[in-house]
Amino acid sequence: MMRALSIAIPVATFAAIAVGWQLLASYGGFPPKLVPGLGVIADAFVRLAGNGILLAATIATLYRLIGGFALAAIIGVSLGILMGRRQWIEDTVLPIVSFLYPIPGLAYAPLFVLWFGLGDVPTILLVGVSSSFTITINAWRGVKSVKPVWLRSAEVMGAGDADIFRRVVLPGALPYVMIGLRLGLAQAWRILIAVEMLMSVQRGLGWLIFGAQTFLNTDVMLATIAVIGAIGILLERQVFARVERYTVVRWGMVAA
Amino acid sequence: MRKGFSLVAFARGAAGVLVVLAVWQGFARSGVFSTAMTPPLESIGRVIWRMLADGSFIVNASATLVRVFIGLAISFAIAVPLGVLMARYWLAARIFQPVLSALLPIPSLAWVPLFILWFGIGNLATILVVIYASLFPLVYSVWTGVRAVNPLWLRAAIVMGADETALFRKVIWPGALPYVITGLRLAFGRAWIGVIGGELLASPKLGLGEIIFNAAEFLDAGVMLGTLVGIGIIGVVFERFVFQVLEAMTVRRWGMVTGAKT
Numbered sequence: 231m232m233r234a235l236s237i238a239i240p241v242a243t244f245a246a247i248a249v250g251w252q253l254l255a256s257y258g259g260f261p262p263k264l265v266p267g268l269g270v271i272a273d274a275f276v277r278l279a280g281n282g283i284l285l286a287a288t289i290a291t292l293y294r295l296i297g298g299f300a301l302a303a304i305i306g307v308s309l310g311i312l313m314g315r316r317q318w319i320e321d322t323v324l325p326i327v328s329f330l331y332p333i334p335g336l337a338y339a340p341l342f343v344l345w346f347g348l349g350d351v352p353t354i355l356l357v358g359v360s361s362s363f364t365i366t367i368n369a370w371r372g373v374k375s376v377k378p379v380w381l382r383s384a385e386v387m388g389a390g391d392a393d394i395f396r397r398v399v400l401p402g403a404l405p406y407v408m409i410g411l412r413l414g415l416a417q418a419w420r421i422l423i424a425v426e427m428l429m430s431v432q433r434g435l436g437w438l439i440f441g442a443q444t445f446l447n448t449d450v451m452l453a454t455i456a457v458i459g460a461i462g463i464l465l466e467r468q469v470f471a472r473v474e475r476y477t478v479v480r481w482g483m484v485a486a
Numbered sequence: 487m488r489k490g491f492s493l494v495a496f497a498r499g500a501a502g503v504l505v506v507l508a509v510w511q512g513f514a515r516s517g518v519f520s521t522a523m524t525p526p527l528e529s530i531g532r533v534i535w536r537m538l539a540d541g542s543f544i545v546n547a548s549a550t551l552v553r554v555f556i557g558l559a560i561s562f563a564i565a566v567p568l569g570v571l572m573a574r575y576w577l578a579a580r581i582f583q584p585v586l587s588a589l590l591p592i593p594s595l596a597w598v599p600l601f602i603l604w605f606g607i608g609n610l611a612t613i614l615v616v617i618y619a620s621l622f623p624l625v626y627s628v629w630t631g632v633r634a635v636n637p638l639w640l641r642a643a644i645v646m647g648a649d650e651t652a653l654f655r656k657v658i659w660p661g662a663l664p665y666v667i668t669g670l671r672l673a674f675g676r677a678w679i680g681v682i683g684g685e686l687l688a689s690p691k692l693g694l695g696e697i698i699f700n701a702a703e704f705l706d707a708g709v710m711l712g713t714l715v716g717i718g719i720i721g722v723v724f725e726r727f728v729f730q731v732l733e734a735m736t737v738r739r740w741g742m743v744t745g746a747k748t
Contacts, residue, residue: 239577240584247585264603321498326506332721333714334679336595336686337695340702341710344523424595424683436596443599451600455592462591 266449274449275456283438284457290433291422292461294350298357299418303411305358306365310410313366314373314403315395327366335360335421339428353422353429361418368410372403412470419462435461525708533712542697543716549692550685551720553609554677557616561624561673564617566666569628570658579629586625594619594676595683602688612684612693619680620673627669631662663736671729678721 248268254260255267262270278284309327313320338356346352376399384398426436435458442450507527514526521529537543571578594615601611635658643657685695694717701709 236580239580243581243585244588318498321492321495322502325499326502329718329722332675332678332725333718334682334721336679336683337698337714337717339686340698341707341714344702344705344707344710345519420593420595421679423593424598424687427595427599427687439596439599443603446603448600448603451603455596455600458596459588459592462593463587466591 263446264448266452270449271452274447275453278438278450278453284454287433287435287438287454288457288461290431290437291426291435294353294357294426294431294434295415295418295422297350297354298422299361299415301354301358302360302362302365302414302418306362306410306414307369307407309362310366310369310371310407311373311399311403313370315399320370324370327363331363331367335417336424336428339425343429348430350431353425353431356425356429357418357422360421361414364417365407365410365414368406368413369403372406372410373399375406376402408470408473412466415465415470416462419465423458522705523707525711529708530711530715533708534715537709537712537716543713546692546694546697547716547720549690550681550694553613553684553690553693554616554674554681557613557681558620558670558673558677560613561617561620561677562670565621565624565628565669569625570632570654572625572629573632586622590622594680595687598684598687607688608690611688612681612690615680615684615688616677619676623672623676624666624669627665627672628662631665631669632658634665635661664733667729667733667736671725671733674724674729678724682717 252268255262255265258265266274275284309323313323335356338360342352342356346355380398380402381394384394389397423436423439426434427440431437435454438454439451442448442454510524511527514521514524518524525533534543568582572582573579597618598611598615601614605611605614639657639661640653643653648656681693682695682698684690685693686699689696689699694713697713698710701707701713
């Protein structure tokens with residue numbers, strides 16, 4: 231009974247929202263161009279999916295996301311670990327990182343356009359740089375969270391520097407590193423959509439929304455926003471939950 | 487993390503900042519790019535001084551901050567009742583949680599072009615972005631906070647004859663407050679990103695994002711960098727000082743969390 235209800239209620243909620251929207255579109259007195267009915271939105275989705283525009287845009291966006299995120303992960307994890315392992319690096323770099331961290335990455339967008347022009351390269355660079363800070367800070371905290379007792383006991387048992395790093399520091403810091411990567415990916419995703427609007431890239435989901443605005447294609451915008459939401463859920467639930475299950479959970483670092 | 491002030495750490499930090507500035511200065515002076523694109527430090531300093539002196543920085547920064555706080559206030563007014571309802575009533579959680587999880591993964595800035603179509607360019611679209619960006623961390627933290635209130639306290643208060651309002655004011659709200667403040671800090675971070683993006687895309691009249699956007703038209707990297715420094719400082723001031731102090735104060739005063747360290 232409870233179980234049936236816990237499925238029925240969300241279904242009813244979404245049905246109510248859909249009906250409300252449809253009523254608003256049909257009888258609300260708004261221009262149908264601005265508040266399209268559900269059928270029109272579905273049509274737009276089918277049309278975009280059918281002629282390949284949606285697929286091309288998704289691939290272009292994911293390509294930039296992977297590029298930017300890879301850049302952020304490489305910079306962030308290595309810098310964070312270096313900061314955690316060497317006090318002088320921490321002392322030197324931390325003030326700069328903490329100052330740059332709260333600046334919204336998007337604010338750099340016009341500057342990056344000025345420096346690197348339009349297109350893919352500045353987009354990937356900007357997404358990479360702006361999402362690297364979260365990853366850096368978390369990797370640094372992770373290394374710092376490794377218990378000194380573990381380090382000393384490994385040393386006493388005759389582990390070399392490389393061994394300590396590989397067997398103690400890395401697994402110990404990994405839960406934090408994973409959190410950082412997860413937050414970094416979410417941040418890269420959020421910022422990428424907006425950057426695509428500002429960088430006038432060719433293709434991409436952000437570009438699709440921005441372009442649709444010019445022609446008042448609200449149906450296209452809403453269909454694209456739905457796709458963006460679906461990809462966001464997939465990234466969070468599937469990709470990272472899985473990676474976590476195979477690494478930190480398996481090593482017994484955090485509870486599943 | 488080291489406790490207290492260390493002269494060595496400070497000297498190293500200062501050295502790090504100086505090295506970055508020196509490299510920038512060398513690069514800017516080398517003439518690889520025109521000084522319009524990579525202005526040397528003295529011209530960035532001049533720009534900052536000019537914007538401070540003629541008051542334009544204050545005016546634009548306050549416009550941006552006003553948008554953030556109006557948006558945050560509206561978010562807060564929505565999030566508190568919603569979060570409390572969801573935590574107290576199973577049905578409310580079942581109704582709203584799926585909607586929230588469907589909307590959460592959509593970046594707030596993806597809505598900007600749509601908001602512009604519906605509400606026109608300007609303040610309303612920008613504030614809506616701030617609301618959208620800050621609502622989720624707030625709702626989730628209120629929800630978690632209220633659920634985290636020890637059920638024993640609730641039962642004790644009920645036994646002692648507390649009615650619904652007293653229960654809320656004296657037990658639930660103070661118990662949830664540490665979470666709410668953390669939520670506010672997260673929400674401010676989101677709102678700060680959202681407002682700059684909103685100002686870049688929805689072009690309201692004033693604002694720090696607007697300065698940067700206009701400077702791009704004139705290829706004025708000095709103004710952009712100066713404004714970025716300002717955005718960074720305001721962000722640090724709020725994030726580090728206002729919210730962390732608030733967090734530390736409430737948490738300590740109510741003794742809600744033992745050993746509350748960040």
